[in-house]
Amino acid sequence: MTQWFFILADxxxxxxxxxxxxxxxxxxxxxxxxKAPEKLLLDASHHHPAFARLPDSERRGRPDxxxxxxxxxxxxxxxxxxxxxxxxxxxxxxxxxxxxxxRLPPHYPRFVGLIESLYEQRVVPSRENALLELRNEVPLEVxxxxxxxxxxxxxxxxxxxxxxxxxxxxxxxxxxxxxxIGGFSKGDFRSDLSKFNHTKVSLGPRLMKVWTVTYKxxxxxxxxxxxxxxxxxxxxxxxxxxxxxKKEA
Amino acid sequence: MTQWFFILADxxxxxxxxxxxxxxxxxxxxxxxxKAPEKLLLDASHHHPAFARLPDSERRGRPDxxxxxxxxxxxxxxxxxxxxxxxxxxxxxxxxxxxxxxRLPPHYPRFVGLIESLYEQRVVPSRENALLELRNEVPLEVxxxxxxxxxxxxxxxxxxxxxxxxxxxxxxxxxxxxxxIGGFSKGDFRSDLSKFNHTKVSLGPRLMKVWTVTYKxxxxxxxxxxxxxxxxxxxxxxxxxxxxxKKEA
Numbered sequence: 001m002t003q004w005f006f007i008l009a010d011x012x013x014x015x016x017x018x019x020x021x022x023x024x025x026x027x028x029x030x031x032x033x034x035k036a037p038e039k040l041l042l043d044a045s046h047h048h049p050a051f052a053r054l055p056d057s058e059r060r061g062r063p064d065x066x067x068x069x070x071x072x073x074x075x076x077x078x079x080x081x082x083x084x085x086x087x088x089x090x091x092x093x094x095x096x097x098x099x100x101x102x103r104l105p106p107h108y109p110r111f112v113g114l115i116e117s118l119y120e121q122r123v124v125p126s127r128e129n130a131l132l133e134l135r136n137e138v139p140l141e142v143x144x145x146x147x148x149x150x151x152x153x154x155x156x157x158x159x160x161x162x163x164x165x166x167x168x169x170x171x172x173x174x175x176x177x178x179x180x181i182g183g184f185s186k187g188d189f190r191s192d193l194s195k196f197n198h199t200k201v202s203l204g205p206r207l208m209k210v211w212t213v214t215y216k217x218x219x220x221x222x223x224x225x226x227x228x229x230x231x232x233x234x235x236x237x238x239x240x241x242x243x244x245x246k247k248e249a
Numbered sequence: 250m251t252q253w254f255f256i257l258a259d260x261x262x263x264x265x266x267x268x269x270x271x272x273x274x275x276x277x278x279x280x281x282x283x284k285a286p287e288k289l290l291l292d293a294s295h296h297h298p299a300f301a302r303l304p305d306s307e308r309r310g311r312p313d314x315x316x317x318x319x320x321x322x323x324x325x326x327x328x329x330x331x332x333x334x335x336x337x338x339x340x341x342x343x344x345x346x347x348x349x350x351x352r353l354p355p356h357y358p359r360f361v362g363l364i365e366s367l368y369e370q371r372v373v374p375s376r377e378n379a380l381l382e383l384r385n386e387v388p389l390e391v392x393x394x395x396x397x398x399x400x401x402x403x404x405x406x407x408x409x410x411x412x413x414x415x416x417x418x419x420x421x422x423x424x425x426x427x428x429x430i431g432g433f434s435k436g437d438f439r440s441d442l443s444k445f446n447h448t449k450v451s452l453g454p455r456l457m458k459v460w461t462v463t464y465k466x467x468x469x470x471x472x473x474x475x476x477x478x479x480x481x482x483x484x485x486x487x488x489x490x491x492x493x494x495k496k497e498a
Contacts, residue, residue, distance in 0.1 A: 032281065045356035064355045071317070075458040106313045106458075107294035108357035165472075209324040209355075211460075219468035223414075 003176050004084045004221065005147050008069045008210070009140050010190045011183025012062040013090045015119055016042050023050030039120060041112050059186040060091070066183060067111045068211040070104055076218050087143060088183065091190060095138040102131040140180075141195035150174040154193060155181045155213050158202035164216065167201050168224035181213050252425050253333045253470065254396050257318045257459070258389050259439045260432025261311040262339045264368055265291050272299030288369065290361050308435045309340070315432060316360045317460040319353055325467050336392060337432065340439060344387040351380040389429075389440035399423040403442060404430045404462050407451035413465065416450050417473035430462050 016026055021037050029046050030037035044051070044061035051057035066088050078084035079100045088096040096118065105111050114124060114132075123130040144152060151174050153167070171177045180198070182189055186207075203216055265275055270286050278295050279286035293300070293310035300306040315337050327333035328349045337345040345367065354360050363373060363381075372379040393401060400423050402416070420426045429447070431438055435456075452465055 043356075045354070045359055062355075064357065068317070068320070068355075071458070071460060072464070075461045080455075105294070106311075106317075107292075108313065110294055206329075209320070211321060212324045215321070215464035215468065219464065219472070223468070223472050 002083065002172055002174055004078060005087065005149065005176070005178045006069075006073055006084060006214075006217070007087045007089055007140070007143065007178060007180045008066060008183035009089045009180045011066050011069075011088055011090050012060050012185075013066050013088065013094070013115070013183070014042050014060070014092055015116075016040050016047070017054065020047075020050045020053055023047075023053075025049040035116070039116055041116055041119075043112070056091075056187075059184050062183075062185060063112055063115060064108060065185065065210045066115075067104075067108055068209075069181070069183065069214050070098060071106060072211060072214045072218065074098070074100070074102060074104060078218065078221065089138070089140050089143055089191075090183075093137055093139050095135045095143050097133045097135075099131045140191035140193075144178055144180075144196050147176065147178055149176045149178040152178045152196055152198040153180065153201050154189075154198045155179070155217065156189075156200050156202060157205055157207050158200065159205050160202060161204040162201045164201070164203075164220040165224045167199070168217075168220045172221070172225050179217055181210060181217070183210060185210075251332065251421055251423055253327060254336065254398065254425070254427045255318075255322055255333060255463070255466070256336045256338055256389070256392065256427060256429045257315060257432035258338045258429045260315050260318075260337055260339050261309050261434075262315050262337065262343070262364070262432070263291050263309070263341055264365075265289050265296070266303065269296075269299045269302055272296075272302075274298040284365070288365055290365055290368075292361070305340075305436075308433050311432075311434060312361055312364060313357060314434065314459045315364075316353075316357055317458075318430070318432065318463050319347060320355060321460060321463045321467065323347070323349070323351060323353060327467065327470065338387070338389050338392055338440075339432075342386055342388050344384045344392050346382045346384075348380045389442075390444035393427055393429075393445050396425065396427055398425045398427040401427045401445055401447040402429065402450050403438075403447045404428070404466065405438075405449050405451060406454055406456050407449065408454050409451060410453040411450045413450070413452070413469040414473045416448070417466075417469045421470070421474050428466055430459060430466070432459060434459075 016037055020026060025047050026037050030040055033040065041063050042061040043063060047061060051060070054060060070086060073079055073084060073086040076084060082100055085100055086098045088098070105114060118124050118132050118134050122134050124132045151171055203213060265286055269275060274296050275286050279289055282289065290312050291310040292312060296310060300309070303309055319335060322328055322333060322335040325333060331349055334349055335347045337347070354363060367373045367381050367383050372382045374380060400420055402420070452462060
């Protein structure tokens with residue numbers, strides 16, 4: 001049985017950076033929400049007028065991507081079978097560990113409020129019941145190595161599509177597999193991926209939305225190995241064929 | 250080439266109903282948003298204190314489900330190839346037609362604002378460029394029949410799982426296929442499904458989130474027929490086998 005670890009890497013989740021904490025759009029939003037501005041999550045939609053001063057402004061402030069990613073992970077069959085744990089790694093090397101039994105609010109403003117509480121309290125809802133836990137200063141390679149994976153997959157766009165079922169089928173014989181998905185809408189990974197051995201998997205040249213990448217991986221894990229491809233049979237004639245499983249697909 | 254029509258049916262999307270338009274939580278929210286209360290979308294998260302007076306209160310006010318559904322549809326390969334059109338049908342028999350080239354805001358509050366504009370203007374962004382279009386008093390069966398489908402699939406939970414690839418493979422030879430997904434988090438379809446012939450497809454007994462159902466259907470369409478199952482070969486030995494396609498999976 002494979003244990004899967006999905007990491008949303010370099011995701012654009014952060015509190016309002018100090019350099020823009022006194023900008024008008026930030027102060028207005030803080031007043032409307034009844035919170036101190038430095039305790040708010042940066043949000044491109046609410047705070048865009050203040051972004052001019054920020055480097056990388058075209059990609060920052062996207063808690064919505066994290067939200068979508070987690071909603072898909074948490075309701076997946078894999079997660080409900082206890083075989084998937086999701087982590088959010090951010091541009092500032094914060095890491096949020098999400099217990100598989102966590103129920104997250106599907107309502108975006110509530111999700112934002114929850115993550116803001118997490119940044120204040122370090123764990124939510126409580127230390128005894130740490131469904132979400134925040135650690136700082138955990139570079140991607142430290143998180144990856146701590147998970148002791150047998151294999152590491154990085155989803156990344158490239159001209160040539162990787163045959164997905166072929167890429168995922170052999171992983172189902174491994175014990176611990178890390179899957180890394182970029183948590184940003186533009187540009188490339190900021191973390192140095194050369195610090196760990198990994199296999200690149202491409203869904204093609206199009207920069208797909210993070211939610212599309214996430215469900216394509218979930219589905220590839222579901223279907224890989226269950227519906228053997230003709231190509232695989234042709235190139236490996238000596239291996240005994242597994243009996244088809246009776247379950248879905 | 251199959252044209253797919255995904256309908257989110259009986260979805261819990263509606264303006265604030267008259268009977269609760271003067272409740273305090275509604276008026277406060279309207280003031281904060283600078284809009285007349287009757288022009289706001291009902292939202293279980295913001296307006297729950299006012300829900301006691303509403304029948305079916307445990308399921309109403311879920312624009313977030315519609316948002317997730319559309320975000321998944323619009324970024325899908327099928328949609329980008331022009332083979333998928335999404336419709337939102339609501340509990341009040343409003344129907345929103347969504348052009349495949351529409352870009353929707355991933356930020357939930359902006360999405361809500363857009364749908365509120367749609368309820369005011371009937372089309373957005375403009376009549377000349379009707380990316381979203383609203384019609385009233387279109388019962389589900391009227392919408393379904395207007396699409397002139399060769400086949401109609403209804404996703405519904407049931408004790409026994411339908412083998413998904415087997416169910417979708419023959420549909421890929423049809424010209425027009427309607428797929429109906431319930432747009433609610435609790436309970437059952439309110440529309441009378443007996444008014445049109447349809448095939449029930451079940452993902453199992455668990456009431457999955459709408460986004461999970463949506464991506465499972467998208468993936469089943471992708472994989473069906475590409476990776477033929479052993480079972481299908483055994484029972485139909487006389488049919489010539491299709492050459493495996495070279496594309497992903």
